[in-house]
Amino acid sequence: MKKEKLLTVAEAAQVLDIGRNNLLKLLRQQNLLHGRQPMRNAPTKTAIQQGLLVAENRDYKRGPVSVPYVTTKVTGKGMVWIRDLIKKAEVPQAS
DSSP: OOOOOOEEHHHHHHHHTSOHHHHHHHHHHTTSBOOSTTSTTOBOHHHHHTTSEEEEEEEEEETTEEEEEEEEEEOHHHHHHHHHHHHHHTOOOOO
């Protein structure tokens, strides 16, 4: 079974020629990302179930404490869906 290539939101924004912050804002407006802390920019259950986004749980060390955080990754299906959404919404391209 071949593992699907996942892109970070920043990589996806670069491929789609839209700014990372504009892409995050668009995904929050479409209710695909959470908009409030502590889950800000983490994918919603709907986005994960549709196969558009994936949540990758990670943690980093801050002194002796391990701090968990979520990295949002975009699937191939999600890239197609976002590209179509950008075309439909006429989102400004990165300059």
